[in-house]
Amino acid sequence: MPTVRIPTPLRKLTNNHEEVVASGATLGAVLDELNATFPGLGERIVDENGVIRRFVNIFVNDEDVRFLQEKETPIKEADVISIVPAIAGG
Amino acid sequence: MSKKPFFNNLKCRECGRLYEKEAIHICEFDFGPLEAAYDYDAIRSVLTRELIESRPQTMWRYRELLPIDGEPTVGTQVGFTPLVKADRLAKALGIRELWIKNDSVNYPTLSFKDRVVSVALSRARELGFEVVACASTGNLANSVAANAANAGLKSYVLIPSNLEQGKVLGSLVYGTNVIGIKGPYDQVNRLCSEIAGKYGWGFVNVNLRPYYAEGSKTMGFEIAEQLGWKLPRHTVACMASGSLLTKIHKAYKEFIDLGIVEQSDFTIHGAQASGCSPISTAFKAGSEMVKPVQNPDTIAKSLAIGTPADGYYAIRSMKETGGSCEDCSDEEIVEGIKLLAETTGIFAETAGGVTVACAKKLIETGKIPKDESAVLCITGHGLKTQEAIIGKVGEPRVIGASLREFEALVADEVNVKS
Structure with a gap:
């Protein structure tokens, strides 16, 4: 199953696991399953309209999903999904 | 304290x-x-x-x-870098009054x-x-x-x-x-x-x-103090993540709220390199959705952030203060570095070239009216980005240690005192 890497601020919701697994054919489906397993996680990542929040970056195998198909991005079994907060310049 | x-x-x-x-x-x-x-x-x-x-x-x-x-x-x-009145650059850019906040000489590492x-x-x-x-x-x-x-x-x-x-x-x-x-x-x-x-x-x-991030506010505080406890009418700052611009805005607002300076109109403008201009692109399109740039390509490497964390807030700051946003090519960046150096004696890194080049456009297009005053924030020293100008600022003319050779070299340029 695809692996999802959880950022520190959300680990309270995943029993402190930094990596979890969740299945789904698209990123949206994976996020839905994550939310079913860890209630409350979904709303942290997408807003009330179902759109990925402004300050959340999601990467599938190191590629920003905004360059892929956002929530419609197809997900394969071995994919690694990272949820990463935006960080400041440097 | x-x-x-x-x-x-x-x-x-x-x-x-x-x-x-x-x-x-x-x-x-x-x-x-x-x-x-x-x-x-x-x-x-x-x-x-x-x-x-x-x-x-x-x-x-x-x-x-x-x-x-x-x-x-x-x-x-750290800090309290010079605010330099740049009359020759003002003349070159066709604006009444211009100041350079010179963080290229910030201590100890020559950047903001x-x-x-x-x-x-x-x-x-x-x-x-x-x-x-x-x-x-x-x-x-x-x-x-x-x-x-x-x-x-x-x-x-x-x-x-x-x-x-x-x-x-x-x-x-x-x-x-x-x-x-x-x-x-x-x-x-x-x-x-x-x-x-x-x-x-x-x-x-x-x-x-x-x-x-709060440290960037001090650039704004210093500008206001060095202008005699007044806010500048226009401020131009370069943007990578957009944080500096938003913090200068915050600094000005804090000084007003605390009664340290009087309320006055101020406008903050942003500058980016065209090879990585997600904030400028969104601003010009009238959008607050900053679309990331996947492969930034600019000599202004210090500004090459494709996913600017504070892009959204930078756009809000510019809009709230009536500001504008510009971006410029690599050639314009080099011209900006040279123009700043030749008119003020300040050697800025590529990001400073971006600020000068974009300020030039903002003045030319009337976004910064010619009869007003502006501060340009220069954030880093040119010795750090020498690659950008190598071969673009000429070469030394080499001669022997001979008065004859020297005189032959400068014969058409100077009058000899007799």
């Missing part, structure tokens, strides 16, 4: 939830950035122009408005980043960190390395592996651990975000970001 607590909490910029002032940087609920929250009434009751003027000329003269608990312990000499690092590392010590780190396009790495060396903190700096030589050497020399990452800055950023969650390090622009 007063023992009253002026800095109380971190606060989510989106939803306003309050957090303890720890090494955290985003809201658990909406991922909004956390910002320092102050007791402005307490600050108002003590902070006056006279008090500020009585203190040493460093950025710490505005100490009540910076987010640390005790006295600063790192970077106590010493301001943010001074706050971040002072706070890192208060929070008990022994290792500090950063993701950087160069200037921040230099500053973390130098200030950590002086403070006796161990440091790791992560940079894109293709940075300018001056910026790489300018970190290595301090004995820091420099790690080059294959890929653009945004990849470095992502990696650091994951490292910061795993190691107990103080990452100045990740888990210490709320403290770090």
Whole structure:
């Protein structure tokens, strides 16, 4: 199953696991399953309209999903999904 | 200095939830950035122009408005860089009055980043960190390395592996651990975000970001003080993540709210390189949705951030103050560096070339009216990005140590005193 890497601020919701697994054919489906397993996680990542929040970056195998198909991005079994907060310049 | 607590909490910029002032940087609920929250009434009751003027000329003269608990312990000499009246550049650009805020001579590493690092590392010590780190396009790495060396903190700096030589050497020399990452800055950023969650390090622009970012306000405070406790009519700042611009805006607003300066119209404009202009592109399209740039391609490497964390807020600051946004080509950046150097004697890095080139466009298009006054924020020194101008500013003319050869060389240029 695809692996999802959880950022520190959300680990309270995943029993402190930094990596979890969740299945789904698209990123949206994976996020839905994550939310079913860890209630409350979904709303942290997408807003009330179902759109990925402004300050959340999601990467599938190191590629920003905004360059892929956002929530419609197809997900394969071995994919690694990272949820990463935006960080400041440097 | 007063023992009253002026800095109380971190606060989510989106939803306003309050957090303890720890090494955290985003809201658990909406991922909004956390910002320092102050007791402005307490600050108002003590902070006056006279008090500020009585203190040493460093950025710490505005100490009540910076987010640390005790006295600063790192970077106590940073800031209060010159504000230079640039009459010859004003004439060249066709504007009535022009000033350069010259952070290319900031102490100790010749960029505005010493301001943010001074706050971040002072706070890192208060929070008990022994290792500090950063993701950087160069200037921040230099500053973390130098200030950590002086403070006796161990440091790791992560940079894109293709940075300018001056910026790489300018970190290595301090004995820091420099790690080059294959890929653009945004990849470095992502990696650091994951490292910061795993190691107990103080990452100045990740888990210490709320403290770090506030340091940029001092550039705005100094501009206002150096103009005789007045806000500039126009300010132009370059944008990478957009943080500096938003913090200059915050600084001006704080000074107004505290009665340190009188309320007056002020406008803040942003400058980007066309090879990585996500904020400028969104602004010009009238959008607040900043679309990331996947493969930044510009000689202004310090501005090459494709996913600007504060892009949204930078756009809001520009809109709120009636400002505009411009971007410029690599050729225009080099022309900007040369024009600034030839008219003011200030040698800026590529980001400074961006600021000058975009200011030129803003003046030409009337976004900055010719009969008004502007401050250009120059954020880093040109010696750090020499590659950008090699072969573009001429070569020395070499002759033997002979008066005859010299006279032949300059015969058409100068009159000899007889």
